[in-house]
Amino acid sequence: MEPADHDTPQDGATSSSSQRTTDEDSLLLIKAVEEGNVDRIQQLLDRGADVNVCEDIGGWTPLHNAVKLGRVDIVDLLLRHGADPHRRKKNGATPFIIAGIHGDVRLLQRFLSKGADVNEYDNNGFTAFMEAAEYGRVEALRFLFDKGANVNLRRETTEDKRRMKKGGATALMSAAENGHTEALRVLLSDMGAEVDARDNMGRNALIRTLQEEECEDIEEIIRLLLHHRADANARGEGGKTPLMAAVERKHKGLVEMLLSQEGINIDDRDNEGRTALRFAVELKQKGIVQLLCVKGATICEDLIHIARRNYDTSIMEILRHYEANDQSVPPAGDWLPHSSRWGQALKSLHRVHRPMIGKLKIFLDIDFKIASTSEGGIYLGFYDNREAAVKVFPEDSTRARNEIACLQGCHGDSHFVTFYGSEISKGCLYVCMSLCEWTLEEFLVEHRVETVEIGEDEFSRTVLMSVFEAVQRLHLQGFAHLDLQPLNILIDDKKAIRLADFDQSVQCMGDPRAVKKDLEALGRLVLYVVMKGEIPFETLMTQNNEKTAEMSPDEETKDLICCLFSPGENVMNCLKNLLGHPFFWSWENRYRALRDVGNESDIKTRNNESEILKRLNSRTPEPSRSFYQWTSKIDKYVMKKMNDFYKTKKNPYQNTVGDLLKFIRNMGEHINENKNKDMKERIGDPSRYFQETFPDLAIYVYKKLKDTEYRKHFPLTQSSLSVPQAAGPVDLQS
Incomplete structure (x- = not known):
């Protein structure tokens, strides 16, 4: 005998009918709970209705609805039949959070016993504690606080809403702006709620409450907040203060209350520059205008004009009276x-x-x-x-x-x-x-006749470092300045360099031509600063690039200018790369870089087949170079003593760049030893000695090694954003 076929049409129809019945019963279960019909709920559950069914629009389950009604008996019945106590509605609310709205402690206890987190929150950041505060459920607040609810928790909301500065409110704010005086008193006095917590817009409970039009018992709410030292100068939408908000409410009592606070800023302005007095004049609030004037609000001429336009002669008289006796503008x-x-x-x-x-x-x-x-x-x-x-x-x-x-x-x-x-x-x-105090041109003209310290030009290096960094940042933002000149470089009261005047600027993303114009102007600006303004910038702008570069007083300046005039293909990164140019190295850093290069083993062992010595010793230095025949330019006593170290090996220093770097390295290693005090007395500060003796050595080494692994020895230039005190005359008050 063949086995029965369970997929017969008759059986399928029965199964489908049964499923429809169950689905219908599940929907009927939601309705039965909404009606509070316990017998019908029991009947539907016995017939197999889904206890966790949820309606489509808000995702409410029977359990959510039972909590909303505050029906503890129905909640218990549903839980016994397997209702999920952690199921969330579409807005993320759990039955426990909704129990906070209803405020029944028995319901809250039920869900805590089922594993609810006392601080769990929905998609808008509301916890059961916050909901209890929102609806003024004092007993629920006390119960949840005892169970560990975080009284100062701020509402966590979605990323999109955070971008719009939504969220961040606390239970205290909810209680205050909804006018729940007793709940607010409990939160402040018994639970230590933070009175000046700020939401994501920076508003505290005081300003939120004053800007809430429907708040009941507002005077008592504000009195409580101020009694607990809420910041009376907080800001709300549009930069409005509590005082402005009280004036906008046309509530003289609140205005008086706020004016009695210590430290109240009566003349604060909102984002549109309006004061509390201006709001009062515009709203024709004679009593509040009088009160603000008595308390010393500043009276500006335009307030009288506003009153005149409003045909409000009584307010005009008040303003004129207090304007004549106004002590708010100090002598x-x-x-x-x-x-x-x-x-x-x-x-x-x-x-x-x-x-x-x-x-x-x-x-x-x-x-x-x-x-x-x-x-x-x-x-x-x-x-x-x-x-x-x-x-x-x-x-x-x-x-x-x-x-x-x-x-x-x-x-x-x-x-x-x-x-x-x-x-x-x-x-x-x-x-x-x-x-700012000065343009760069004004500053240099003012101090040109004064003596600039002979030696290291820290002033020029620091000024130009700041300008280079400013122009580089501008280029990274996609703009070219196109008007770089001493008049547009300012010095502020803290002696910091500031780039200004962008009205001729253009967007330059992807177009190097505008950037090249900035670089050429910077090249002339370098010479102008190094020469301390002795050559007018207008004169430099009329000269060709070659002549400008040839006027440079030293090799570092000349090379820097040439790099600006001929930036190569990588125009957009030209300034970034030049910030590491030797022009911006201090003498100490130049000396340290030369020592570090001289410490390479191939230089110390004079390995002439090495890459580094092939680059450095590629040709005999030209007579115009300061390090040509360098051994003859070192102090004779020092040279003899340093050669004595190699006397037994008969291997004295040679007139090569590699040996000069080796000499600088060895001198640096041994100059401070007691046995070499006599050399130290002759040399003095090694960084100054080698810079003055071989002023073009650092730039020579830099150009030979900048595209090799040996650039690791070059300093990472750190900019100083203010004019150095020790570099020339910088007393802006002279």
């Missing part, structure tokens, strides 16, 4: 400018009443003009209460767009003037940046 003698050079003009500008242009205070008057430009001028100003140099353009200026693009691209780099921001008003665009 010039009480306010000290940061800048030394521009100090007197800044003190005058500080006293003058001017209408604010956003965050900018400026007066386009000759007394405050720094320099002329092709499209406007550069003026002193105050941007966000900082001393600033303000470049004025027509509003539609292409040059202004270039300037801003470069400044923003290089923002935060210490080689450039610092970009503060820009404002637009009445057809003018104001580009605001850090204020």
Whole structure:
């Protein structure tokens, strides 16, 4: 007899029907839980309904719904039938987290006993503790805190939301902005919640609450936060402070409460340059205007204009009354400018009443003009209460767009003037940046008659190092400057070199021609700095490259200029490579590099077949070289004593570059020994002695070995971003 076929059509139909019944029962189970029908729930579970079924839209399971209703009996029933206590909805919420919303301690205890993590969170970063704070469930907060909930945990959210600065809020913030006074009091007093924790936008509970329109019992909430020392000068959206937010709420009581706080900054400005008083004037809040004026808020002329436009004569009278008696602007003698050079003009500008242009205070008057430009001028100003140099353009200026693009691209780099921001008003665009004391040209003219220390030119090396690094960074950002000259290289009050004036800049990515123009200008700038401005830069710009290079006072300078004029194929990396040029080595570093090369075994053993000696001794040095017949240029006593070491071998030093490097190495190894004190007295500082005796040796060795493995002996140049104190006259206050 053949076995029965289990895939008969009849059996298949029965199985399919059974499955449909089970699926229908599972969906009915969700509905039964929502209705709280225990008998129906039991019946459906007995018939095989899926206890972990979830609806499509939010991913709610029967267990989630039972917790939402606060039905402990249904929760227990579902758990006995295998409901998963860790199942997450589509937003990542577990039944335990939802239990925090409901606040029933019995439910929270159930899920903790089933292995829930007291600090587990959903996709938006909410924990059960945070949900309890959000809904003001005080008993749940106490229970969860006792079970180890992290009171100061900040909401972890998705990467996309973090990029938009969403998330980061704490339970305290939730309780405060939802008006749950008792929950807030418990969090602060009993649980030590951090009152000034900040969300990902930098807001604390105080500013979040004041910017929450629907917050109930707000006066008590704010009183509690301030009592626990919340920062009353915190910032919210748009840079608004709690005081501004209180004014916007038109809530005089809150304004009074905030003004009573020690350290309140009554004249703080938001991102658009508005103060709390300005908000009050614009909103026609006479009582608040009066209160702010009594407390010493600064009254600017434009506030009276605003009141006049609003036909608000009562506020105009208040402002005029307190303007006449205004003590908020100190006498010039009480306010000290940061800048030394521009100090007197800044003190005058500080006293003058001017209408604010956003965050900018400026007066386009000759007394405050720094320099002329092709499209406007550069003026002193105050941007966000900082001393600033303000470049004025027509509003539609292409040059202004270039300037801003470069400044923003290089923002935060210490080689450039610092970009503060820009404002637009009445057809003018104001580009605001850090204020410097001198242009490089002004500095060199001011000090040209003073004596520069004879010897190592640390000043030129440091200035040009900073300029090279600045231009290199600019090129890496995809821009060419195209106006490199001493007028556009500034020295600030900390004696740091800053590159400025980018209004002629262009994007140069993939186009080396613009970069080559910068390199040629740098070549002339090198000579200008080394010569301390004795040759006007305008003169250098009219000369051809060959003549400019020939005017160099030394071989290092000449080679550096030639490299800039003829950068080869790798134009974009030219400056990066030149930052390791011997021009930028100190005398000590040059001496150390020569010693290290001379320590190569092939040089010490005079292995003339070695690669290094073939390169160094490829020809007899020309008579014009300082190291031609070098043995005759060393102090005779020292030369004789050094040769005495080889007397028995009858192998004295020869007039080759290799032997000179060996000599420098041996001298360095033995010069400080007691038996050689007499040599030390004659030589003095070896780095100075060899630099002055053989000034072109370092550049010769560099050019011979720079493309070989022996470049490992060359120093890694470290830039110093400020003008050295010991290099020439650098007293900017003289």
